[in-house]
Amino acid sequence: MATTRSLLERIPKIDRLLSSPAAEPLRQRFARPRVVEALRVAAEELRAQLLAGNGQEVLEEDPVQRICWAAQALLESEERCTLGRAINATGVVLHTGLGRAVLSEAAAQAALEVIRSHSLLEVDAESGERGNRQTHIAPLLRRLTGAEDALVVNNNAAAVSLAIGCLAAGCEVIVAAGQLVEIGGSFRIPDVIRRAGARLVIVGTTNKVRLADYAGAITPETALLLRVHPSNFRVVGFTEEASLEELVTLGRERSIPVMDDLGSGALVDLSQYGLEAEPTAHASVRAGADVVTFSGDKLLGGPQAGLIVGKREILRRMAKDPLMRVVRCDKVTLAMMEATLRLYLDEERALREIPTLAALTVAPKVLSARAKRLVSLLEGAGLTVTTEPGISQVGGGSLPGERLPTTLVAVTAPEISPTDLARRLRTSDPSIWARIHRDRLLFDLRTVRDREVEEIAAALRGIMAPRMNADARR
Numbered sequence: 250m251a252t253t254r255s256l257l258e259r260i261p262k263i264d265r266l267l268s269s270p271a272a273e274p275l276r277q278r279f280a281r282p283r284v285v286e287a288l289r290v291a292a293e294e295l296r297a298q299l300l301a302g303n304g305q306e307v308l309e310e311d312p313v314q315r316i317c318w319a320a321q322a323l324l325e326s327e328e329r330c331t332l333g334r335a336i337n338a339t340g341v342v343l344h345t346g347l348g349r350a351v352l353s354e355a356a357a358q359a360a361l362e363v364i365r366s367h368s369l370l371e372v373d374a375e376s377g378e379r380g381n382r383q384t385h386i387a388p389l390l391r392r393l394t395g396a397e398d399a400l401v402v403n404n405n406a407a408a409v410s411l412a413i414g415c416l417a418a419g420c421e422v423i424v425a426a427g428q429l430v431e432i433g434g435s436f437r438i439p440d441v442i443r444r445a446g447a448r449l450v451i452v453g454t455t456n457k458v459r460l461a462d463y464a465g466a467i468t469p470e471t472a473l474l475l476r477v478h479p480s481n482f483r484v485v486g487f488t489e490e491a492s493l494e495e496l497v498t499l500g501r502e503r504s505i506p507v508m509d510d511l512g513s514g515a516l517v518d519l520s521q522y523g524l525e526a527e528p529t530a531h532a533s534v535r536a537g538a539d540v541v542t543f544s545g546d547k548l549l550g551g552p553q554a555g556l557i558v559g560k561r562e563i564l565r566r567m568a569k570d571p572l573m574r575v576v577r578c579d580k581v582t583l584a585m586m587e588a589t590l591r592l593y594l595d596e597e598r599a600l601r602e603i604p605t606l607a608a609l610t611v612a613p614k615v616l617s618a619r620a621k622r623l624v625s626l627l628e629g630a631g632l633t634v635t636t637e638p639g640i641s642q643v644g645g646g647s648l649p650g651e652r653l654p655t656t657l658v659a660v661t662a663p664e665i666s667p668t669d670l671a672r673r674l675r676t677s678d679p680s681i682w683a684r685i686h687r688d689r690l691l692f693d694l695r696t697v698r699d700r701e702v703e704e705i706a707a708a709l710r711g712i713m714a715p716r717m718n719a720d721a722r723r
């Protein structure tokens with residue numbers, strides 16, 4: 250016990266640490282109270298180590314320098330944003346945990362413009378009068394979907410809630426049993442309808458719903474026929490569904506609006522590019538839906554937002570709803586959305602420049618070339634590296650049945666378990682995310698940009714370097 254106490258007494262006092270030459274770089278870079286606090290925490294950590302029977306070597310070497318280094322590391326980690334960059338090597342294109350859609354360069358530029366300057370958010374340059382923030386997006390969405398009018402809100406969950414509340418509060422909403430989707434978290438269609446003050450009327454069964462089911466459920470209280478695209482699951486086999494056109498015809502006959510929640514939705518017909526068909530907003534508008542809602546950061550590849558297109562009359566009502574203010578988008582989102590939608594004016598450009606679409610439609614030979622590049626960058630790093638065919642996923646609750654063929658790079662390291670290797674990559678800067686399968690780390694380069702291939706190789710080499718050096722010394 251006496252020895253521990255004598256060790257503890259050898260920890261330099263804060264004043265001495267603060268005035269030491271070793272603390273000079275800290276004093277230059279950081280405010281004094283922060284330096285004092287960091288030195289205190291670092292000294293405290295050493296104290297805890299000594300009490301646990303470790304850390305004596307720190308006292309033997311140069312305790313002042315060692316504590317100052319620890320304090321510097323603490324201060325530097327305080328400056329780093331925890332919401333930092335990540336490299337997505339999982340092959341899940343719309344990875345919700347990793348921020349769903351990666352935005353285009355055009356969207357990034359547009360965001361910078363409105364962040365760094367004032368902007369024309371809610372003014373009319375012609376008249377000098379106050380304008381409306383929706384006017385930047387609405388004409389583009391009208392053109393891209395053929396709808397009479399459009400609104401943008403914070404996300405599609407907000408769009409759905411706003412639309413149901415506005416159209417059906419106090420009344421009944423008819424939904425097919427097979428479309429009572431849970432999107433994730435606590436967003437379940439039945440709960441959303443209840444929360445919006447409407448009553449859910451379920452028709453049909455899990456696998457079948459016919460037009461007659463809807464027709465038979467209509468009462469004087471019915472205010473909305475709601476179709477929900479089961480975006481994140483598939484019912485296959487003995488199935489049947491009333492088409493949107495049929496619902497629209499029924500709705501018109503009975504003067505009841507029809508809403509189509511597309512979930513992901515798409516602005517281009519992806520089936521042209523060998524993907525499963527995802528319903529497009531344009532098709533729903535053409536079928537006559539009064540309101541169509543879809544997400545900004547799923548297959549559209551834009552910022553988090555909810556897009557609402559449909560009949561002018563109904564959208565005007567929504568625009569005046571008090572909830573509109575609660576769910577409105579900020580200028581940065583609007584700028585990114587406008588720039589993203591402008592890319593869609595030229596479909597080929599959209600496919601090339603919107604990273605989500607580019608990742609979904611990338612040619613297999615590009616993927617295998619990228620994989621080969623990673624393999625060659627890892628040569629001599631002390632890892633076992635092979636390539637093999639695999640499957641990427643769309644993710645983000647979109648196209649759940651889609652299997653996108655890809656090339657995987659499989660990596661194993663001697664003496665490091667795949668879970669440990671994965672953890673070390675995740676906690677490096679930038680954070681790197683791969684998949685673990687059958688005791689190997691798998692890198693799917695569909696979702697990795699070319700320059701990121703080098704960063705992955707550098708991180709793996711960094712992890713292996715101390716071991717390689719140790720091996721060389723042996």
Ligand SMILES: *Cc1c(COP(=O)(O)O)cnc(C)c1O
Pocket residue numbers: 404405406407409430432477478479480481510511512513543544545546554555646
């Ligand atoms: C994803 C989804 C939503 C919610 O969209 P967010 O943009 O994530 O809020 C709503 N409805 C359906 C059918 C969806 O798939």
